[in-house]
Amino acid sequence: MNLIIKxxxxxxxxxVEGALTRHQSIFNGLKxxxxxxxCRAWLxxxxxxxxxxxxxxxxxxxxxxxxxxAAKECGAAGAxxxxxSTVVATNPESYLDHSLERAKYRASEMPxxxxxxxxxxxxxxxxxxxxxxxxxxLHLALKYCGISARLIDGPPDxxxxxxxxxxxxxxxxIKESLSKRVCIFTGIQEEPVQLSHLLQxxxxxxxxxxxxxxxxxxxxxxxxxxxxxxxxxFVCINVNNFELSQEIVKLLELIENRKLxxxxxxxxxxxxxxxxxxxxxxVQMEDFIxxxxxxxxxxxxxxxxxxxxxxxxxxxxxxxxxxxxxASIIDxxxxxxxxxxxxxxxVV
Numbered sequence: 150m151n152l153i154i155k156x157x158x159x160x161x162x163x164x165v166e167g168a169l170t171r172h173q174s175i176f177n178g179l180k181x182x183x184x185x186x187x188c189r190a191w192l193x194x195x196x197x198x199x200x201x202x203x204x205x206x207x208x209x210x211x212x213x214x215x216x217x218x219a220a221k222e223c224g225a226a227g228a229x230x231x232x233x234s235t236v237v238a239t240n241p242e243s244y245l246d247h248s249l250e251r252a253k254y255r256a257s258e259m260p261x262x263x264x265x266x267x268x269x270x271x272x273x274x275x276x277x278x279x280x281x282x283x284x285x286x287l288h289l290a291l292k293y294c295g296i297s298a299r300l301i302d303g304p305p306d307x308x309x310x311x312x313x314x315x316x317x318x319x320x321x322x323i324k325e326s327l328s329k330r331v332c333i334f335t336g337i338q339e340e341p342v343q344l345s346h347l348l349q350x351x352x353x354x355x356x357x358x359x360x361x362x363x364x365x366x367x368x369x370x371x372x373x374x375x376x377x378x379x380x381x382x383f384v385c386i387n388v389n390n391f392e393l394s395q396e397i398v399k400l401l402e403l404i405e406n407r408k409l410x411x412x413x414x415x416x417x418x419x420x421x422x423x424x425x426x427x428x429x430x431x432v433q434m435e436d437f438i439x440x441x442x443x444x445x446x447x448x449x450x451x452x453x454x455x456x457x458x459x460x461x462x463x464x465x466x467x468x469x470x471x472x473x474x475x476a477s478i479i480d481x482x483x484x485x486x487x488x489x490x491x492x493x494x495x496v497v
Contacts, residue, residue, distance in 0.1 A: 157411055163192065172280045172289075175200060176272040182265065194265055197221050200286055201260040206319060207306040213260055215301050220262035224296040227261035227287045228303030255300065258307045261286050267294050327413055328484045330357045331382040332374060334396060344422055344459070345386055347469060351476035352384075356483075375403045382416045382483045391421060391436040391456070391494075393443065401447065410451035414486050417447075418455045418479050421494075425462050437494075444492035455482045458496045471497050 150164045165181045167174040182194045197217050201208060212228055219226035232254055238246040263286070271289040279289065287298040310319050331352060335345040345360050352358045361374060374380065385397050393401075397419065404415055444454045457478060461471045475497045482490065 158408065170280055172272070172275065172283050172286075175286065176275070176280075179265075179269050179272060183269070196264060197262055198265050198268060199260050199262045200268075202309065204310045205259055205307050206310065207308075207322065208260060209304060209306070212301070212303050212307070213262075216260050216262040219299040219301060220264060223299045224267045224294070225261070225263045225287055225290040225298035226301060227298050228258040228307060229255040229300045230258050230303050230305070230307060232256055257285060257287065258303050261298070263290060267296055270294055323413065324484055324486055327381045327486070328356060328480075330359070330380055331384060331479075331483065332380045333358060333360045333384045333386070334400065335360065335362055335386045344420070344472065345384075347472040348384065348386075348420070348476055348479075351473045352479065355476065355480045372403060375400065375409065376407050378407075378409065381409070381413055382418075384418045384420060384479060387419050387421055391440060393419070401452065404452060405450055413451075415452045416455065416483050416486060417452060418457055418482055420457045420459050420475065420479075422459050422461065425460050440494065441492040448488055448491055453482075453486060453488060453491050455490055456494045458494055460497060 154162050154164070163181065165178045168177055179198065182192055182198075197220050199213060199217055216226045216228060232251045235248055235251050236254065237248040240246045267290055268286065271293040274293040275283070275289065283289065290296040290298060306322075308315075310316060333345050333348060333352075349358045349360050359374070359380075361370065383400060385394070385400065387394050387397060397417075400417070404410055404417075409415055440456060447454045457475055459471060459475050461468045478495060478497065
């Protein structure tokens with residue numbers, strides 16, 4: 150955990166040792182605010198604390214704000230969701246005893262928020278049985294402090310990663326979220342500018358697209374776009390054979406310096422246009438070696454570099470056909486985010 154904190158540059162984060170049970174771990178976290186320790190001198194007792202599960206990774210800021218605000222007013226608050234299945238009780242012989250009327254009940258979810266004094270006082274009064282078998286923090290506030298929590302309807306993305314299959318679902322959600330936007334960088338030459346506009350038209354049917362011209366008078370806007378953190382996908386039109394242009398090198402440096410790839414893998418697709426009527430690609434063994442080394446080095450920084458050789462002729466309909474095929478490949482590379490294809494040259 151300390152390595153993760155250092156990697157992401159969190160300056161106001163501390164690690165508290167957990168325990169064998171949920172409630173014991175939470176109590177350890179609360180005690181960190183009141184125990185005087187030199188290494189945590191910046192920690193001060195807060196007015197409101199939020200308790201959340203790491204296995205619910207898709208928490209949004211809105212629900213955090215709502216439960217924290219409600220807790221400040223009422224002493225305790227928590228997120229709830231409608232039940233999706235009927236809850237039944239069984240007898241000792243495993244036969245149906247009775248069922249609950251689903252409309253009257255809700256599933257208790259996280260996050261939950263409390264004024265610090267309420268939740269800390271509740272944990273101070275907990276029994277060994279509470280620590281060993283208890284799971285519901287809101288119940289402790291009611292049991293020991295007489296505080297009835299306000300319940301806030303939560304969004305559907307509060308589900309838990311519980312089983313192995315849930316990891317694949319979580320990965321798909323992340324990839325879908327990252328694949329909604331792409332930024333196309335082009336130089337000032339006429340050829341890449343035309344191709345970028347054709348690519349924009351083709352990709353706009355699949356995702357949100359922005360095109361930036363990386364020239365001296367527009368470089369500041371390019372830097373601002375990268376630094377905004379809104380894009381994790383970039384397409385660069387490269388006319389300098391198979392060497393990375395200065396603009397692409399600068400883009401990679403900015404991605405690394407802004408720590409854009411610290412949290413999620415960034416996809417950079419380098420498109421090499423090749424007019425079949427005026428030239429033919431000449432790929433030397435040194436090019437393949439260089440491409441593989443560049444891709445491996447970038448992959449260590451969580452940047453996936455894909456190469457796409459776009460063959461075309463001067464006939465407009467054939468150009469558009471080639472660009473549509475290229476857009477489909479770029480869309481797949483962005484959505485799959487597979488390191489298996491880095492260091493390769495894909496040909497359209």
